[in-house]
Amino acid sequence: MRVRFFLRLVQRSLTHRVGKWLTAILAVAMGVSLVSTSLTLALGMRAKMSQALRAYGANILLVPAAGPAAAGGAPDGAQLFASVSEDLLVRLGDLSRDLPLVGYAPLLYAMAEIGSHRVALVGTWPDAIRQVNPSWRMEGEWITDRAELAEAIPGSSLAQKLALTVGAPLPLTIQGRTRTFHVVGILSTGGSEDEQVLVTLRAAQELAGRAGQLNLIQVSALAADRGMEAVARALEAGLPGVAARTQLRLVEAEERLLARLSLLLGLIAGLVLVASTLTVAADMATSVLERTREIGLMKALGASRARVGCLFLAEAGLIGLAGGLLGGAAGLLLAQIIARTAFGGTVPFSTLPTVASIGVGVCVASLAGLIPVRRAASAQPSLVLRGE
Amino acid sequence: MLPRLLWKSVRGRKSRIALASAAVAVAAALASALLSVALDISEKVGKELRAFGANIVVVPKQDALEVEIGGLRYATAAQAAYLAESDLPKLKTIFWGYNIVGFAPFLSAPVEVGGTQALLVGTWLDREVLLPQGSRKFTFSTGNVREVKSEETSFRTGLKAIAPWWKVEGRWVEDAPAEAMIGSALASRLGAVPGDRVSLRADRTTRAFRIAGIVRTGGPEEDQIFMDLAAAQALLRLPGKVDRVQVSALVKPDDALALRGKRNPQGLPPEEYERWYCSPYIDAVLYQIEEAIPGAKAKAVRQVAEAEGAFLGRLTLTMLLVTAVAMAAAGLGVMATMTTTVLERREEIGLMKAIGAGPGQIARQFLLEAGLCGLVGGAAGAGAGLALARLIGTRVFQAPIVPSPVTVPFVLGLALLVALLGAVLPARRAARLDPVVTLRGG
Numbered sequence: 001m002r003v004r005f006f007l008r009l010v011q012r013s014l015t016h017r018v019g020k021w022l023t024a025i026l027a028v029a030m031g032v033s034l035v036s037t038s039l040t041l042a043l044g045m046r047a048k049m050s051q052a053l054r055a056y057g058a059n060i061l062l063v064p065a066a067g068p069a070a071a072g073g074a075p076d077g078a079q080l081f082a083s084v085s086e087d088l089l090v091r092l093g094d095l096s097r098d099l100p101l102v103g104y105a106p107l108l109y110a111m112a113e114i115g116s117h118r119v120a121l122v123g124t125w126p127d128a129i130r131q132v133n134p135s136w137r138m139e140g141e142w143i144t145d146r147a148e149l150a151e152a153i154p155g156s157s158l159a160q161k162l163a164l165t166v167g168a169p170l171p172l173t174i175q176g177r178t179r180t181f182h183v184v185g186i187l188s189t190g191g192s193e194d195e196q197v198l199v200t201l202r203a204a205q206e207l208a209g210r211a212g213q214l215n216l217i218q219v220s221a222l223a224a225d226r227g228m229e230a231v232a233r234a235l236e237a238g239l240p241g242v243a244a245r246t247q248l249r250l251v252e253a254e255e256r257l258l259a260r261l262s263l264l265l266g267l268i269a270g271l272v273l274v275a276s277t278l279t280v281a282a283d284m285a286t287s288v289l290e291r292t293r294e295i296g297l298m299k300a301l302g303a304s305r306a307r308v309g310c311l312f313l314a315e316a317g318l319i320g321l322a323g324g325l326l327g328g329a330a331g332l333l334l335a336q337i338i339a340r341t342a343f344g345g346t347v348p349f350s351t352l353p354t355v356a357s358i359g360v361g362v363c364v365a366s367l368a369g370l371i372p373v374r375r376a377a378s379a380q381p382s383l384v385l386r387g388e
Numbered sequence: 389m390l391p392r393l394l395w396k397s398v399r400g401r402k403s404r405i406a407l408a409s410a411a412v413a414v415a416a417a418l419a420s421a422l423l424s425v426a427l428d429i430s431e432k433v434g435k436e437l438r439a440f441g442a443n444i445v446v447v448p449k450q451d452a453l454e455v456e457i458g459g460l461r462y463a464t465a466a467q468a469a470y471l472a473e474s475d476l477p478k479l480k481t482i483f484w485g486y487n488i489v490g491f492a493p494f495l496s497a498p499v500e501v502g503g504t505q506a507l508l509v510g511t512w513l514d515r516e517v518l519l520p521q522g523s524r525k526f527t528f529s530t531g532n533v534r535e536v537k538s539e540e541t542s543f544r545t546g547l548k549a550i551a552p553w554w555k556v557e558g559r560w561v562e563d564a565p566a567e568a569m570i571g572s573a574l575a576s577r578l579g580a581v582p583g584d585r586v587s588l589r590a591d592r593t594t595r596a597f598r599i600a601g602i603v604r605t606g607g608p609e610e611d612q613i614f615m616d617l618a619a620a621q622a623l624l625r626l627p628g629k630v631d632r633v634q635v636s637a638l639v640k641p642d643d644a645l646a647l648r649g650k651r652n653p654q655g656l657p658p659e660e661y662e663r664w665y666c667s668p669y670i671d672a673v674l675y676q677i678e679e680a681i682p683g684a685k686a687k688a689v690r691q692v693a694e695a696e697g698a699f700l701g702r703l704t705l706t707m708l709l710v711t712a713v714a715m716a717a718a719g720l721g722v723m724a725t726m727t728t729t730v731l732e733r734r735e736e737i738g739l740m741k742a743i744g745a746g747p748g749q750i751a752r753q754f755l756l757e758a759g760l761c762g763l764v765g766g767a768a769g770a771g772a773g774l775a776l777a778r779l780i781g782t783r784v785f786q787a788p789i790v791p792s793p794v795t796v797p798f799v800l801g802l803a804l805l806v807a808l809l810g811a812v813l814p815a816r817r818a819a820r821l822d823p824v825v826t827l828r829g830g
Contacts, residue, residue: 020731023724023727023728026720026724027720027721027724027725030717030718030720030721030724031717031721033713033717034713034714034717034718037710037713038710038714041706041710045706049699049703052698052699052702053695053699055691055694055695055698055699056440056691056692056695057691057695060606061606061607133691135690135691135693135694135695135698136690136691137690137694188690189689189690189691190445190687190688190689190690190691190692190693191445191689191690191691194687245606245607245610246606247605247606247607248553248554248555248604248605248606248607249440249441249551249553249605249606249607250440251553251606252439252552252553253436253437253439253440253441253553254440256436256439257433257436257437257439260433260436260784260785261433261703263783263784264425264429264780264784267780267783267784268422268425268710268780271418271421271422271776271780272418272714275414275415275417275418275718276717278410278411278414279411279414279415279718279721279725282407282410282411282414282725283411283721283724283725283728285407334713337709338706338709338710338713339706341705341709342702342703342705342706342709343702343706
């Protein structure tokens with residue numbers, strides 16, 4: 001009986017004051033959506049940023065375990081992987097399914113001659129080297145296929161010195177064997193590649209007479225969860241005879257940067273949480289304050305203080321729940337939009353922002369509503385009704 | 389009359405006005421803190437990104453081909469061209485000299501060590517460079533003269549500054565002429581440990597060095613030998629010469645003007661050229677380095693430069709979007725609060741109308757009140773926001789966020805606008821109502 005009366009009171013209040021309820025719910029939702037957005041971003045952006053930082057290029061180099069490449073004075077004395085490259089690459093391909101690898105590119109270096117000039121020749125998989133080094137700039141086209149044998153990409157500085165242009169023939173000689181490539185593009189990296197000639201791995205192996213051999217594998221890996229050293233150790237464990245060198249330059253800088261940015265986003269989320277809590281509290285308090293007369297009337301009609309408190313608490317709780325759900329959902333959506341606009345792709349859904357949104361909605365709204373209710377309820381009904 | 393009304397209203401409703409102002413202040417604080425962070429984050433993170441390595445390499449202009457494989461260079465001394473070590477301080481005298489945060493010269497050549505060949509690299513490990521004093525004047529064909537003053541008299545730079553990720557087992561070279569550091573891979577091949585002596589042979593000169601430390605970087609440095617530049621110059625008989633300089637510069641991500649200037653800066657119209665020259669784009673910095681150092685060619689390390697630009701762009705966009713969302717939500721929240729505040733005074737509006745106030749008068753009073761809330765709350769909030777941004781900056785980046793001059797006026801304007809908008813709509817509606825109805829409390 002009592003419960004039914006109580007429910008009727010709440011329901012009446014709902015139907016009679018739809019506009020005010022909606023305003024209150026919207027106000028709560030507004031604050032809560034911010035909490036949900038910033039928390040989702042704080043939790044999910046790390047992986048996104050880590051991915052964006054992969055534009056810096058390979059962060060792990062796989063070299064023969066016995067000693068690094070280029071040990072001797074000439075690249076002809078350079079150390080090669082003991083195993084045949086195909087085996088190694090197949091095994092790496094298997095491993096890459098379980099490890100967070102963005103890409104990997106095998107490289108074979110050889111010294112070649114162009115007329116009377118000596119140049120360094122690099123054989124690689126054109127699609128893979130591009131994936132590992134997304135910021136290299138290409139004028140012209142990339143080599144289309146890993147099996148391509150006649151296309152070459154000289155570095156920009158080399159092309160300038162030898163006056164090579166796209167479409168020009170490029171005869172390369174190694175130990176008396178000459179093959180004429182044609183230039184499909186000119187590569188500019190600002191690094192040593194500017195002075196080298198890039199061809200497919202197969203073309204380099206055939207021309208240098210080193211079928212199935214490799215000097216080096218560039219690997220670009222995400223350190224998201226387990227850390228770069230763990231990825232390097234996993235690669236070494238899976239590939240016998242291979243040493244995985246983590247590039248301290250990239251790994252350390254990335255770790256530091258990501259730690260800072262996570263802290264930044266976390267602080268912003270905290271700031272937003274506090275601000276939203278205050279805003280929601282102020283909104284609720286204001287909307288209860290304007291009902292002081294109603295409270296007075298209820299008391300004058302014989303309602304106990306607890307009764308009045310319960311009614312308002314239930315109302316505020318409902319407003320908080322509705323606002324929390326609405327705002328939480330809107331916040332998730334907003335976070336996805338921001339992540340997609342700025343970094344591409346989505347941020348993962350996690351439970352914390354949702355729980356926090358609903359929590360902020362319900363708790364803050366009820367608590368904030370309760371304080372003015374208590375004040376109103378403890379006042380003299382006659383005074384309140386007179387409008388004092 | 390109006391000021392008195394306003395004063396009475398404010399005094400009589402202190403707590404309500406305070407509540408509304410507080411709501412405005414919270415929103416304004418959030419907006420100004422986020423805006424400050426968003427506008428400054430590019431510079432702060434840009435500094436952090438410098439830890440990813442030098443973004444500019446300066447080499448001598450030469451026609452000879454350079455053959456480099458895995459960090460080893462094969463060029464014959466007869467063909468090689470060099471830069472003069474004495475020209476290096478000029479790097480800090482270019483227009484954007486202040487943005488050059490570090491540089492290190494290198495001189496390298498293959499040497500024989502323990503029966504194998506390895507690359508010897510001479511460099512500045514940690515060097516104090518004296519800078520030319522006074523202001524520099526840059527004259528443009530538009531007739532403008534821009535003056536750059538530098539307060540720095542000396543500048544500490546070298547390998548330690550531009551390559552902070554190096555791990556040295558043992559210690560860095562201290563006794564410059566007699567010590568060297570050796571890459572970890574080379575050390576394990578030679579079986580060398582810190583404290584050992586190695587003799588290096590270059591052409592006809594042989595000299596013994598004590599190994600101060602073993603270098604680990606994960607890169608080609610692990611196969612090389614490092615020593616002070618002067619020691620390397622003496623061993624290689626190339627006094628005062630360097631063959632490349634790595635430069636770490638703070639640059640601004642490329643925009644439309646940067647792309648127009650990329651190919652041929654001189655082809656830009658004079659005003660645009662001046663603007664291009666005076667913006668810290670990577671190409672402008674390269675151009676200025678080539679102007680300052682004779683016989684030099686400056687190249688951007690694409691990977692570092694582009695990755696940095698792209699990352700900063702994305703990060704700034706994220707922050708701006710978060711700020712926009714926060715401002716929109718906070719603004720709507722303030723509007724809702726103001727609306728509620730006005731709605732609860734419908735009776736008062738009715739009474740005012742009943743005693744003869746026109747809609748204009750009523751609207752004016754409410755607008756003034758709302759404006760007061762917006763102004764007071766906005767000012768307090770904007771100030772608090774700047775303090776918050778400062779706190780975030782020192783906490784995250786160990787340097788305070790520098791507030792942009794637009795932040796405070798923008799946030800204040802926004803707070804005022806939102807408060808007024810939130811108040812004016814319900815006030816107008818209330819003023820149009822029949823006073824009899826409102827007074828009855830309907």
